Amino acid sequence: MKNFIRNIFILLLLASCANEDYDPISYDNPEVTLNIPADFPDLNTFFYDNVPTKYGVELGEKLFKEKRLSTDNTISCSSxxxxxNAFADHNAIGIGIEGRVGLRNTPPIQNLAFMQFYNWDGSKRQLETQPLVPIITHEEMDSSILEAIGKIATEEDYINLFYKAFGDEGIxxxxxxxxxxxYEYTLISANSKYDKVKxxxxxxxxxxxxKGSIIFQQKCASCHGTELFTDQSFRNIGFPVNPNTDEAGRARVTGKNEDLYRFRVPTLRNIEYTAPYGSFGxxxxLKEVLDYLDRGVLDADNLDPILKDNNNRIPLTEDEKESLISFLKTLSDVDFVSSEE
Structure with missing residues (x-):
């Protein structure tokens, strides 16, 4: 009996020592240091739950360019x-596999870490919930996340990257x-002529x-405020209505009539590169946009008060339009749109 107790004690002691000496498997995946521009708004709170890391970003960029996320292996996020184009494209409306035409203009991807809403209608509040949308949407990639995983699950490059990024090989x-x-959190644009002058x-x-800067402050900054050049609000500014009957703007999310044809105010950074303009191009x-605002916009019950209080228009002389466009081009970040590859 004494020997039995002694053996049990030794086993417990060895187990205790083993636990003390246990060194969990670790992997070197440091957080990426982001250059947060001065005066930018606060980071989206979800950012802190998914802080960019060296290999997380590397994996994200590889997946961003991966055409096998689409059902026919022809379309990636980067397509x-x-x-x-400041991570937008040149089409009036997004085009997916087999030339399928979507509902809206492709928005640029920049400074997303500071945004509180994503998509034209603000349907997403968390960036991590966004990637599935284009993967499963019929007019975009028309695939499924399980189908996409099946295509890359046995590739050594992906297995290694998933391990480096998350500590295990599971995809x-x-x-x-x-x-x-x-990866998208790292796409920060804040090195334009405007930024350098500031x-x-x-x-x-x-x-x-x-002169354009002064006019901008007088006639544009109420909507395109902050250093993001958007106040991230949703507004109906009387632009021509999308003939697609599936469109309802913010009302598609909220179901409220007062949100009909309200869209998230787009950023004006890099706007020189993101034509055509408007929710469906x-x-x-830019001249066409300013001409339209000058002539007068469509009336609506929920037209933005700034326009309603000014006879449904933003009056601009031809010289003011030219000056405004000159200022807007100072928001172009050449380094941001230039590939290093």
Whole structure:
């Protein structure tokens, strides 16, 4: 009996020592240091649950460019979100597999870490819930997340990257969403001429750009405020209505009549690269947008008060339009749209 008790004691002691000496498997995957621009709004709170890491971002970029996420292996995220267009494209409305036409213009992907809403109608509040939408949408990739996983699950490159990014080789939907979001969080644009002038890094506005800056503050900044050049609100500004009867703007999310044809105010950063403009590419050029606002917009019960109080228009002279466009082009971040590859 004594020997039995002694053996049990020794086993417990060995187990205790083993636990003390246990060193869990670790992997080197440091967080990415982001250059957060001064005066930018707060980060989206979900960012802190999925902070970008070295390999998370690397994996996310690879998946962002992966055409096998689509059912016929022809369309990736980067097919519509092209870097040279500030991660938008040149089509009036997004085009998916087999030339299928979607509902809306492809929005640019920039400074998403600071956004509180995603998509034209703000249907997503968390960036990590966004990647599934294009994968399963009929007019976009028309696939499923399980189908996409099946195509890459046995590839050594992906197995290794998933391990480096998340500590194990398992490929799951959540890891795909999180890594794509981590990559997108790093797409920060804040190095335009406007930014450099503001930071006193050399250079000044031309006379026309300076005049445009003043006009912008007077007639545009109430909606396109903050350093993101959007206040992230939802507004009906009387743009031509999408003939697609599936469109309802923000009302598609809320179900409220007062949100009919309200859309999230788009950022104006890099706007020089993101034509055409409007929720379904109604306008080919910035000049067309300003001409429309000057002539008068469509009336609506929920038309934005700024327009209602000003006879449904934003009056602009031709010289003011030219000056405004000159200023807007100072928001172009050449480095951001230039590929390093």
């Amino acid at each position: 519509c979100h092209m870097q040279e 799951t939907p959540e890891k795909i969403y999180n890594s794509i979001a981590q 930071r006193n890094e050399g250079g000044t506005f031309t006379e026309k750009e300076e 109604q306008f080919a050029t």
